[in-house]
Amino acid sequence: MMKIIKYILLLSGLAVLIGGCQKYEQINTNPDATKQVNSPLLATTLILNITRNGIGSQKGFMQPFLLSKYLTWGERQESYQYNKLGNSDFDSVKVLRSIPPMIKYAKTDALRKSYEGLGHFIRAYQFFISTMQVGDMPYAEANRAESDRILQPKYDTQKAVFLGILKELDQANELFATGSDFEGDPIYGGRADNWRRLVNSFELHVLLNLYKKTGDADLKVIERFKEIVANRPLMRDYKDNFALTYTPMAGQNYPWSDVPAGSGNSFVKSNYTMLSNVLLDPLKALKDKRLFYFAFAC
Numbered sequence: 001m002m003k004i005i006k007y008i009l010l011l012s013g014l015a016v017l018i019g020g021c022q023k024y025e026q027i028n029t030n031p032d033a034t035k036q037v038n039s040p041l042l043a044t045t046l047i048l049n050i051t052r053n054g055i056g057s058q059k060g061f062m063q064p065f066l067l068s069k070y071l072t073w074g075e076r077q078e079s080y081q082y083n084k085l086g087n088s089d090f091d092s093v094k095v096l097r098s099i100p101p102m103i104k105y106a107k108t109d110a111l112r113k114s115y116e117g118l119g120h121f122i123r124a125y126q127f128f129i130s131t132m133q134v135g136d137m138p139y140a141e142a143n144r145a146e147s148d149r150i151l152q153p154k155y156d157t158q159k160a161v162f163l164g165i166l167k168e169l170d171q172a173n174e175l176f177a178t179g180s181d182f183e184g185d186p187i188y189g190g191r192a193d194n195w196r197r198l199v200n201s202f203e204l205h206v207l208l209n210l211y212k213k214t215g216d217a218d219l220k221v222i223e224r225f226k227e228i229v230a231n232r233p234l235m236r237d238y239k240d241n242f243a244l245t246y247t248p249m250a251g252q253n254y255p256w257s258d259v260p261a262g263s264g265n266s267f268v269k270s271n272y273t274m275l276s277n278v279l280l281d282p283l284k285a286l287k288d289k290r291l292f293y294f295a296f297a298c
Helices: 002-027 039-051 063-067 091-104 109-134 158-178 192-208 221-231 277-285 290-297
Strands: 071-073 273-275
Touching: 039 091, 039 109, 063 071, 091 109, 109 158, 109 192, 158 192, 192 221, 277 290
Parallel strands: none
Antiparallel strands: 071 273
């Protein structure tokens, strides 16, 4: 009899526990949050990662311009201003893990081609930024922990990384040429033609950075450059610019903006940033109208 009572009490306790867990899930489910990942959502995350995150860390935005001596900083010492380079990491490559599911969830073959082309471009972009910072790095085996259980990817030479980048940009061009417009793009509205032009223009940028390697038989810098200019669509004017449009709304405004919804970057008001003669003198000599816009933004 006592055993029967114990079983009854145990079952009753389990019923209460299960019911409580179900109620907990109901209470803690956000009705405004998506429960299912799709290609457009992943595409938006990837695109914003390379257009917004890089300038969202206040002074991090101006570091490259301090290094190139286009800008100078008027308060305290800034490391990049004096060529004091610290450590780097591969955090920017982590986001690439979202590319395979973005391609997988595409609903049509034409959409799959566009999302795959987007994936190749973003991979090329992130690996280009990283290898320019560190040189040799994991490339061929990078981000294959889940698919191939490669937890310690081997390092590739910088030349191998560049060959991979150029190949991925070539693939992106071909995919966008036959792909369709897609959703989830806050830059071009998903227009495949604009993305194809961006891919080819960016490949020219990569080749320009290889100007000291024009004699390399594998890279074929000059041959590639001529082929792209002669046979592929390129960015036509400022309207094709790869830039995120900011608004005055909180969370969507330019990080250095001083509008009421602003980013909280108090140093913007202090005017600590200044243009250097490295940038100013050539613009003045050429009577370049962009001087006003550079100076006004600063």
